[in-house]
Amino acid sequence: MASVVLSEAEKLYIVHGVQEDLRVDGRGCEDYRCAEVETDVVSNTSGSARAKLGHTDILVGVKAEMGTPKLEKPDEGYLEFFVDCSANATPEFEGRGGEELGTEIANTLYRIFSSESCVDLKSLCINPREHCWVLYVDVLLLECGGNLFDAISIAVKAALFNTRIPKVRVLEDEEGSKEIELSDDPYDCIRLNVDEVPCVVTLSKIGYRHVVDATLQEEACSLASLLISVTSKGALTCMKKVGKGSLDPESIFEMMETGKRVGKSLHTSLQKILDEEESLGTTRQKVGFLG
Amino acid sequence: MPLDHRRLRGPEESQPPEVWAAAAGAGGAAAAEEEEAAAAAAAEEARDPCALRPLFARAGLLSQAEGSAYVELGGGTKVLCAAWGPREAAAEPGGGAAAGGRLVCEFRRAPFAGRGPRAAAGREAEREAAAALREALEPAVRLARYPRARLAVSALLLQDGGSALAAAVSAAALALADAGVEMYDLAVGCALCRPPGAAAAWLLQPSEPEERRAAARLTVALLPSLNQVSGLLGGGQGGPPDSWAQALRLGLDGCHRLYPVLRQSLLRAARRRAAPSTA
Numbered sequence: 363m364a365s366v367v368l369s370e371a372e373k374l375y376i377v378h379g380v381q382e383d384l385r386v387d388g389r390g391c392e393d394y395r396c397a398e399v400e401t402d403v404v405s406n407t408s409g410s411a412r413a414k415l416g417h418t419d420i421l422v423g424v425k426a427e428m429g430t431p432k433l434e435k436p437d438e439g440y441l442e443f444f445v446d447c448s449a450n451a452t453p454e455f456e457g458r459g460g461e462e463l464g465t466e467i468a469n470t471l472y473r474i475f476s477s478e479s480c481v482d483l484k485s486l487c488i489n490p491r492e493h494c495w496v497l498y499v500d501v502l503l504l505e506c507g508g509n510l511f512d513a514i515s516i517a518v519k520a521a522l523f524n525t526r527i528p529k530v531r532v533l534e535d536e537e538g539s540k541e542i543e544l545s546d547d548p549y550d551c552i553r554l555n556v557d558e559v560p561c562v563v564t565l566s567k568i569g570y571r572h573v574v575d576a577t578l579q580e581e582a583c584s585l586a587s588l589l590i591s592v593t594s595k596g597a598l599t600c601m602k603k604v605g606k607g608s609l610d611p612e613s614i615f616e617m618m619e620t621g622k623r624v625g626k627s628l629h630t631s632l633q634k635i636l637d638e639e640e641s642l643g644t645t646r647q648k649v650g651f652l653g
Numbered sequence: 654m655p656l657d658h659r660r661l662r663g664p665e666e667s668q669p670p671e672v673w674a675a676a677a678g679a680g681g682a683a684a685a686e687e688e689e690a691a692a693a694a695a696a697e698e699a700r701d702p703c704a705l706r707p708l709f710a711r712a713g714l715l716s717q718a719e720g721s722a723y724v725e726l727g728g729g730t731k732v733l734c735a736a737w738g739p740r741e742a743a744a745e746p747g748g749g750a751a752a753g754g755r756l757v758c759e760f761r762r763a764p765f766a767g768r769g770p771r772a773a774a775g776r777e778a779e780r781e782a783a784a785a786l787r788e789a790l791e792p793a794v795r796l797a798r799y800p801r802a803r804l805a806v807s808a809l810l811l812q813d814g815g816s817a818l819a820a821a822v823s824a825a826a827l828a829l830a831d832a833g834v835e836m837y838d839l840a841v842g843c844a845l846c847r848p849p850g851a852a853a854a855w856l857l858q859p860s861e862p863e864e865r866r867a868a869a870r871l872t873v874a875l876l877p878s879l880n881q882v883s884g885l886l887g888g889g890q891g892g893p894p895d896s897w898a899q900a901l902r903l904g905l906d907g908c909h910r911l912y913p914v915l916r917q918s919l920l921r922a923a924r925r926r927a928a929p930s931t932a
Contacts, residue, residue, distance in 0.1 A: 469781040473888040560891070586792075588885070597891030601871065608792035608881035611905055618894040 368582045376583045377569040385573065385580070392624055394575045399516065399635055400649055401524035408497075409525030412651075413517035416577060417507025420514050422499065422521040426528075428542075429496040431487065439486025439494035443471040445501045445514075452506060460503075467501070467514065470562075470602065474515070474591045477599045480558045481522070489532050489540060497525065508577040511589055515562035516632060522559060523636050526551040560591035560599045561628050563621040567609060572617050574624050588617045592625025594633070705907055706816075706858045708914050710823070712831040712922035720832025722918075724824040728860045729814030734824035736832040739802035754799030758787040759807040760821060766813045768861065782818050789822045789842065789874035789884025795835040804834060815861040816844035822874045822884060823915055830919055838876040839915055840883050843907040845871045845900050847889070855900040857907045871897070873904035877912040 368376075376386060383390050395416035404410040407423040414420075432440060445467040447460025454460070475481065486495040499521070501514055529545045529552060545551075566576040566584035573580060576587070585607025591600040598618065603609060609617075639646060707727035715721035718735035725731045742755055760783040786808060794804065806829060808821040822842030830836055846859040846867035855871075856863060864870065869889030876883050882905070887897075 465777065465780060466784060469777060469784075476888055477890050479890065591888075593891050595891075596893065598894055598897050599891040600888035601885055601897060602887070603788060603882065603885035605788070606791045608876060608879075608883040609885075611880065611882055611901065614882060614885070614901060615894075615898050618898060622894050 366578050366582055368579060372579070373583045376580060380568045380571050380573055380580075380583075383571075387577070389575075391571055391573045392620060394512075394624075394628065395577075397513075397516065398649075399520050399632065401520050401636065401639060403648070403650060407521075408527060409521050409523070411517050411520035411524055413513050413520060415507075415509060415513040415516070415575065417505055418509060418513045419503075419505035419507075420510075420517040421502040421504055422514075422517040423502075424521045424525045425498045425500070426495050426525065427498060428488070428493055431491060431494040435483070436491040437487045438483040439496060440483060441475055441481065441497045441499055443468045443475075443499050443501065445471075445503070447503050450505070451503045455503075467510070470511065470589070470600075471499070471501075471514070471518070473602075474560055474562065474600045477560075480560060480593070480599065482555055485552060485554075486527070488530055488542065492540070493532075493542065495527055497522075497527075506578070508579075508581050509564055509575045511562045511564050512575060515560070515591065516628075519556055519559045519561060519632065520636060522554050523556045525554055527554075528552075558593055560593045561625055561632070562589060562591045562600075563625045563628065564589045564604075565617045565621055566605075567607070567613065567617075572613065572620065574620070588614060588621070590618060590621040590625075592622055592629070594626065594629035596622045596626050598622065700856065702854045702856045703903065703906070704857065705910060706860075708823075708911060710827060710915050710918040712827050712919050713926060718828075718832075720828045720830070720834070722824045722827035722831060724820045724827070726814065726816060726820055726858065729812050730817055730820050731811040731814075732808055732817065732820045732824045733811055734806065734808045734821065734828040736807075736825070736828035736834065737805040738832050738834055739799045739804055742801055742803040753796035754802040754804060756787055756791055756794055756796060757803055757805045758783045758790065758825070759805075760786050760810070760818075761807070762810045762813065762817075766810050766817075768813075782821070785818060785872070785884060785886045786821055786825055789840050790825055790829065792881065792883040793826060793836050793838055793840040793876055794829060795837060798835050804829070813861060815864045816858045816872075818842065818872045818886070819844040819858070819874075822872075823911065827915055827919060831922055838878050838881075839912070839919070840874050840876055841908040841911050841915060842872060842874045842884070843904045843911065845873070845887075845904050845907075847892070847896075847900070849890070855896075855903055857903055871900050871904065873901060873908060875905055875908035877909050 379385055398414040401411045403412045404423050408426040409424040412421045445464040447455040447464050449456040488494055529550045531543045533541045533543055564587050565572040565574055566587040568584045586605040586609050589602045589604055590598055709725040712722045714723055715735055719738045720736040722734045760779050806825045808825050810817050819842030822840055826840040845855045845857055846864050847853050847855050847869040849868040871887030874884030
């Protein structure tokens with residue numbers, strides 16, 4: 363992963379600051395950086411979103427394609443995740459360099475979305491055992507400035523909120539052969555309910571305290587962090603330790619509580635922004651990539 | 654054997670009959686399934702959620718590897734692990750800001766490890782397990798003592814009877830210790846799962862059927878004498894943090910109880926190795 367090299371003195375400065383609940387950029391331990399979210403940024407997708415969290419910049423596109431349901435779940439559609447680490451983010455990602463990180467993130471996304479309740483997969487089914495919608499979620503890392511997982515989960519949730527899947531009907535003729543008919547109205551589409559889609563909160567242990575939304579510099583000071591995914595109701599759906607170090611059991615319990623609290627407020631503010639943007643409709647001025 | 658595809662007059666696609674049997678003969682199949690579920694539920698009620706499965710561990714059994722271990726859990730999980738001590742590493746990718754050595758982990762499932770079709774779970778699952786294994790072991794190994802070196806561990810899952818990753822963590826730590834690698838402590842793994850249902854309690858060291866039906870799973874790795882959690886990987890149906898905290902406590906308790914068994918097997922291996930030279 364993209365990383366910075368810090369001297370001992372710089373590290374000490376950050377660690378001491380965190381102990382006093384004051385971080386280098388003036389935030390407290392439980393504050394997020396200023397986040398920007400914009401949906402519907404790429405016109406060739408069924409739904410897209412771009413999230414910017416400090417210097418971390420993520421673009422997510424969702425494409426709905428028709429496929430066959432999985433054998434063990436014949437009446438459900440499914441989601442596929444791909445993470446592309448662009449060489450724009452760091453030169454390390456050039457060629458196959460970003461592949462390992464990409465699969466790690468994709469695996470984590472699968473794990474987060476493995477809970478049945480988070481997306482209503484049954485609504486993605488068109489025709490049991492034969493046709494369903496497959497949502498290809500493509501994540502593009504444009505810039506890495508720390509706290510990748512949180513930014514990605516915010517962008518994925520926003521993109522799923524923005525996703526519009528065309529409505530189709532299955533017509534059956536006398537011989538029993540089925541035909542799929544697409545609605546004439548392009549605005550006639552299914553929307554996904556994203557209330558239960560979790561967001562990731564990464565808590566990095568620095569010194570004796572933990573911080574949310576660590577920058578690259580802070581990540582360099584932290585040996586271990588806990589990644590948890592929280593739904594808007596405050597339920598935990600996934601838990602993972604990342605990093606080289608180990609954690610004290612007591613601090614894990616504390617981190618889970620903090621994560622739940624922070625995650626809930628993250629969900630409310632994200633939902634507010636998404637609803638606001640939605641209400642503006644076509645009159646919204648798009649910012650795009652030059653904002 | 655070469656196969657002439659033109660002679661095969663079958664349909665272009667094929668699907669396993671189970672899928673259709675379940676849909677068509679809903680009566681019989683569903684009844685059988687319900688019966689199985691009821692039996693499983695009854696077994697669950699009878700089961701003590703804090704009970705550990707009997708664990709058999711043996712270190713130093715492979716002659717070619719520098720360190721090795723075999724861990725078996727009652728109920729059929731079998732993991733074989735080999736470790737190789739420090740080797741000179743090739744130029745480290747990514748600059749190598751860290752002064753310490755690198756730990757390379759591999760996790761493989763034997764093609765016949767699981768029930769059902771051969772090697773159904775793909776490379777991705779193996780890679781994720783390998784990453785989890787590395788994260789659980791890294792805090793235990795004194796990597797700073799091996800600058801510019803690489804340590805390798807490979808775990809082979811012979812039979813999956815549930816709690817496979819947890820068994821692999823224990824076996825890998827044992828193998829590393831057996832190879833004479835400097836470590837702070839053994840890493841002990843323990844798995845948990847929560848059956849579906851609102852008030853279901855977490856079960857320690859689930860068996861394979863329990864794991865398959867579970868709504869949520871968690872694998873914990875602990876360094877017992879330091880009381881530090883080195884690995885944590887879990888997911889599934891959401892629950893309040895309290896429920897996960899309780900699971901974590903239960904898992905840590907399980908690790909503490911497994912620790913003496915692993916230590917003893919390590920001691921026995923060391924004694925066995927020492928015996929021929931003194932005799």
